[in-house]
């Protein structure tokens with residue numbers, strides 16, 4: 001076969017239309033392969049050319065007529081693919097289309113809470129990505145992600161600057177209401193700093209975007225809520241080191257309305273955990289640093305077990321090095337995992353995200369409190385009560401002590417106390433109410449340990465203060481200010497004081513059944529559990545009041561799994577503290593004692609003394 005076989009033939013010239021008469025004349029004169037056309041063929045061709053058109057199907061005719069009429073009546077619209085510029089009558093079409101049905105009150109309330117929650121959620125996410133980028137963790141994905149977030153925020157601020165400067169009207173709302181007025185109002189109330197912080201949130205950008213056709217009422221309510229919580233928004237963004245100033249600096253010479261004060265230098269909070277600062281709720285501008293007894297209260301993320309706390313308190317045959325709340329310690333029978341039901345150490349974890357959506361607030365009369373920045377649902381596990389694990393009752397000040405109790409042996413009920421007076425997390429700042437508390441403490445087993453969780457006992461509204469019931473005993477020596485008609489303090493003032501042995505006055509939660517000795521093991525198996533729990537209710541007398549959370553004498557052996565739990569059934573891989581996951585490595589440490597940077601001495605993590613209730617100005 002020659003090469004020429006594979007050469008493509010030249011493309012034929014396009015055929016032009018030839019009238020039939022010419023074709024016939026040509027056909028007669030051309031030497032066709034089959035010879036000239038026969039008279040028959042010529043007659044057939046002539047007949048075809050002169051045929052009468054068939055009558056059109058009436059239905060097809062009608063449809064075509066209607067379409068033609070519609071096409072005539074409708075003005076031409078822009079073909080999305082064409083480059084031709086037929087002006088699309090967008091505004092007219094919008095004006096003619098029926099106005100969207102207004103949302104019901106309930107829908108507005110739900111959407112408002114979700115939008116506000118999403119704004120905080122977005123800021124938290126961007127803040128975490130920025131920290132990862134800054135610290136060089138997970139570098140490629142986070143860098144790209146952060147770059148995209150900055151780009152979106154920059155574009156948004158540029159549009160808003162143009163809007164405020166009256167150069168751009170593309171952000172006017174569909175209803176004809178000038179959105180620029182709302183933006184102007186908002187800027188006056190939350191300032192450019194709050195605005196630029198919120199610009200990093202997709203939810204906020206959508207709220208002010210024309211494309212999203214947000215209900216006017218909903219937008220107004222969300223903006224009002226943001227205005228009322230301006231301090232919260234600003235501190236939340238700043239303590240997460242959101243780079244809001246970087247967005248405004250390009251306009252520093254443009255004399256943009258209200259922008260001057262926002263361009264001043266402000267303090268950065270790189271060194272502070274978000275839960276080491278509290279938002280002032282009373283309208284003041286001063287951020288409060290939580291402190292107790294003139295000791296600053298640093299945030300820690302894991303329970304601390306220091307053998308030094310236990311050496312005088314454990315049975316001589318036991319080892320003070322062993323943290324009894326760890327499942328592998330086998331000192332107490334902590335039961336199966338609450339979530340995957342594995343009898344062995346598993347990899348289940350409670351997510352940290354809900355705890356990132358709460359803030360510390362300075363209340364008027366109860367010190368620091370905690371507020372929800374997300375509309376939590378009943379049953380949500382919000383986080384863990386973290387602190388130093390010390391022998392129950394070994395510290396006289398029980399203000400932040402949450403006691404774990406064993407149900408099986410009333411004589412040795414107190415086991416471990418989580419004392420958070422110095423090191424702890426946000427959970428220690430949840431204040432008390434005597435009625436209708438929104439969260440409860442629960443003793444849970446999961447992963448490699450037993451932990452004390454805070455769980456929502458009912459739906460919690462956005463910005464609502466979280467509350468828990470410490471139990472009446474806590475208030476025997478203190479004055480409750482919850483203001484409820486059934487307040488323990490009010491009732492105690494009426495009732496004469498009871499005589500009896502001195503009782504521990506911390507908050508108390510039952511630990512799950514323990515295996516103190518063989519004889520008690522029988523009581524906790526089979527029939528034992530329910531009866532034991534009942535007996536305890538009977539026996540306990542006033543002591544049953546100690547039990548908060550699950551309710552008096554409530555059996556907490558098999559709590560329901562919750563949704564915000566990460567479940568893994570495989571046992572954890574011992575990563576040997578390779579440093580890849582510093583938090584997790586620490587967590588797998590048998591005993592975790594965090595470094596104390598207060599005096600540079602790791603062996604003596606004593607409280608940092610502060611001069612007075614330390615405050616700093618939010619406006620830098």
Ligand SMILES: C[S@@+](CC[C@H](N)C(=O)[O-])C[C@H]1O[C@@H](n2cnc3c(N)ncnc32)[C@H](O)[C@@H]1O
Nearest residue numbers: 366367368399400428429430431432480481482
């Ligand atoms: C576990 S701490 C809670 C955080 C505390 N507000 C703070 O600023 O650190 C418990 C203390 O908070 C205060 N507290 C909490 N709830 C209260 C209430 N309903 N009435 C009065 N004081 C309350 C009391 O001083 C109590 O001893």
